[in-house]
Amino acid sequence: MNNPSMQAQKLSFWTKLAYGAGDLGPAICANVQVFFLLYFFTNVAGLPAGIAGSILMIGKISDAINDPIIGVMSDRTVHPWGRRYPWMVFGAIPFGILFFLQWIVPSTNQSFLFGYYVIIGVLFNIAYTVVNLPYAALTPELTQEYNERTSLNSFRFAFSIGGSILSLVIAQLIFSLFKGNPIQQYLVLGIVCAIIAVLPIYWCFFGTRKRTLSNNKKPEEDNNTNLPIVEQIRVAFSNGPFLFVIGIYLCSWLGVQLTASILPYFVVNWMKLPEATFPQVAITVQGTALIMLFVWSLLSKKVGKKAVYFMGVCLWIIAQIGLFFIQPGQVGLMYFLAVIAGFGISTAYLVPWSMIPDVIDLDELNTGQRREGIFYSFMVFLQKIGLAIGLFLVGIALDIAGFIENIPGQPTPTQPESALFAIRVAIGPLPTIFLVVGLLLAYLYPITREVHDQILLQLRERKVNK
Template sequence: MRENHSQEEKLSFSTQLAYGVADFGPSMAGNILVIFFLFFLTTVAGLPANLAGIILLLSNCWSAISTLLVGILSDRTTCAWGRRRIWMLASAPILGFSFFLLWWIPPNQDWLKFGYYLAIALLFQTAASAFVVPYGALITDLSDDHNDHLRLNSMRFGFSLAGCIGSLLLSQLIAHWIYNPRQQLFELGLICAAFTVVSIVSSCWKINEHPHTPKSTSSYNWQGIKTILCNQPLLMLVGIYALSWLAVQITPAILPYFVINCLKLNSAVVTQVVLLMQTTALVSLFIWEPLSKQLGKKKVFALGSIIWIVAEIGLFYLQPGEQFTMYSLAMVAGVGMSTTYFIPASMLPEVIDWDELTTGERREGLFYSILMFIYQITFAIGLFFVGQWLDWSGFQAAIPGPIKLVQPHSALVAIRQAIVILPTTALIISLILTYFYPINSRVHQYTIVKLKKRRLATSTSS
C-alpha cells in the first residue's frame, strides 16, 4: 500500500531543498541547449537549417517516446533506494557525458555531421527522459498535500531558474576570456555537464524516498488506455502544459536570430536578454506562489499568460537598435513566464489524485510521462517548423568569420513572425484550456478526503 502522508505532516525544509537541487545542473544544460543548440548547428557547426531542424525533430520525438517507456517502468520499479531515485542516479553520468559531446564538432561533411549530432542527441534525450520523468513523479511520493506540491514545485523551479541564470552568467564569463564561439560552447558544455552530474547525485543522496512496492499493476491494455482517454482533467492539463512550455522553450531558441538579424545587435545581447527574462521570472516566483494560494492556480496562470502575451506583441514592433526597449520587454515577459514554470506542474498531483479516486490506480510515472510525451512532440514539431520556415525563407547558414552574411528580407520577416506568432498562439490556446479545466482547490480537497477514507477502510479491512 502506498505510504500516506497526512496533510498535517509537512515536509521539512531540507527535503524541499534537496528536491529542488536536482534540477539545478540539468537546467543549466537544458537552458544552453534551448538557446544555443539550433544556432550552434547552423552557425558554428555549419549545418543547413533544414538538417538541423530534422535533428531536433527526431531527437525530441524519440524523447517523447522514451518518456512513456520510463514512466511505465518507473511505476513498476522495486528497489531499496525507491522506485524514482534509482532512475535519476543511473541517468546522471550518461546525461552529463552526452551533453558535453553535443558541443564537439567532428571534421566531416554535412551528412556525417548530421549522423553524429543525431546519434548524440538521441543518447542525450534518452538519459534526460530517465531523469526528468521519475524526478517529476517523485513529488507525489513525498507528499499528498496541496500546499506541499506548490512549495516543492516552487523550490524546484527556483533552482531551475537559478541554474538557467547561472549558465548564462557562466557563458558571459567564458565569452570574456575566449573569443572563439566554437571554444566558448565547448568549455560551457563541459562545465554544465559536471554541474548536471553533481546536482542529481547530491539530491538523491539527501532525499529520503520511502521504498515500497508500486501500487500500479495495470497491464496498459486497451481498457487502461480507455480510462486515460476518459480522464478529462488529464487531457486538458496535457494541453496546458505542452503549449505553455512550448512558448517557454521556443522563445529563447529563436531569440538569437531575432536579436542579431532583425535588431542588428551584438550576439552578447542574446545572453543579456535571456538573463534578464529568467532573473525576473525567478524573482516573480516569490510573488506568484503566495498569490496562487489566495487566488487559485487557474487565475494566477491566466494573469501571467496575459502579461506574457502583451510582451510578445511588443517584440513584433521592435526596430533595429532598440536595445533598452528589448530589455524592458524581456522583464515583462519574465514576470508572466514565471507562472508557467510552476503552475502546470503543480496541477498534475491533483489529476493523479482524481484518477486514483476514479479508477483505484496510482500512476504518477505514467501520467508525468504523458505530459512530457505530448510536450516533446509539440516542441519537436515547433522546432522542426522553425528550421523549415527559416530554410524556406532563404535563411543563409554560415560559419562565423570576418565576412558577415546579410540575410534576405524574406528571412528577416520569417524570424520576426516565428518569435511572436508561435509563442502567442500557444499561450492563447493554453488560456482557453485553463478556463475549462475542472479541478480547483475545493475539488481537490474533496478528492483527498474521499481518498483518505478509502485508504483507511482498506487498511482496516486488511
C-alpha cells in the same frame, strides 16, 4: 482540513531545497540546448537551417517516444531505494557525458555531422528522460497536500530558473574568455555545464530519500501497474482534467521554447546587437521569472492556480506582441519587454506542474491505483512531440525564407528581409497563438482547491474503511 494528517504532509525547508536541486542539472542542460543548439548547428557547425531543424525534430520525437516507456518502467521498479531513485543515480553520469558530446564539431562533412548529431541527440534525450522523468514523479510521493505541492514546485522551479540563469552567466563568461573561436567556446561550455549538471542529482537523492521512503513504507504494494501499457494509456487519457493539463503545458512550453530558440537570431540579426548581448537579454527574462516564481506561489494560495496563470500569461502575450513590433535601436524597450515576459514565463514553470499531482489523485480515486510515471511521461511525451514539430517548422521556415547559415571562421552574413520577417513572426505571433489556446484550456480546467480537498477526503475515507 487542518488536522494532524494534513500537518504530517508539511515538508521541511531542507527537504524542499534538496528536491529543488534535482532540477538544477536538467535545467542547465535544457536551457543551453534551447538557447544555443539551433544557433550552434547553423553558425558554428555550418549546417543549413533546415537540416539543423530536422536534427532537433528527430531528437525530440525520439525523446517523446522514450518517455512513456521509461515512465511505465519506473512505475514498475522494485528497489530498496524506491521506484524513482535508481534511475536518477545510475543515469546521472551518462547524462553529463552525452550532453558534452553534443558540442563537438568532429567534421566539416555535412552528412557526417547530420548522422553524428542525430545519434548523440537520441542517446542524450534517453539519458535526460532516465534522470528527469523519475525525478518529476517524486512530487506526489513527497506530499499530497494541495498548497504544499505548489510550494514544493516553487523550490523546484527556483532551481530550474536559477540553473537557466547560471547557464547563461557561464556562457557569457566563456564566450568572453574565448573570443574569436566559437568551436572552442561551445566545447568549453559543454564540459563546464556537464560537470555542474551531474552533482545536484545526488544531492536530491540523499536529501529526499528518507521522506519518500517514509511515505511509501511498502513500495511493493504501490507497484500495482500490471495492466498492459496500452490499457494504462487508455485509463490515463480517460481522465478529463489530465487532458486539460497536457494542453496547458504544451501551449505554455511551446511559447517558452520557440521564443528561446529564435531569440539569438532576433537579437543578432534583427536588433543588430553583438552576440554577447543575447545572454544578457535571456538573463533578464529568467531573472524576472525567478523572482516572480515565489510571488506567484504566494498569490496562488489566495486566488488559486488558474487565476495566477491567467494574470501571468496575459502579461506574457503583451510582451510577445511587443517584440514583433519593436525596431532596431529600441534596446531599452527590448529589455522592458523581456522583464514583462519573465512575469508570464514563471507561471509556465509553476502552474502546470502544480496541477499534475492533483490529476494523479483523481486517478487514484477513480481506479484505486497510483501511476505517477505514466501521467508524467505522457504529459512530457505530447509536449515534446509538439515542440519537435514546432522547432522543425521554425528551421524549415528560416530555410524557405532564405536564411543564410554562417560559415565557420567567416563574419556573420547579412540576412535578407524575408528571413528577418520570419524571425519576427517566430518570436511574436506564433507563440501568442499557443498562449491564447493555453488560456482557454486553463479556463476550462475543472480541479479547484475545493474539488481537490474533496478528492483527498474521499481517498482518506476509503483507506480508513479498508
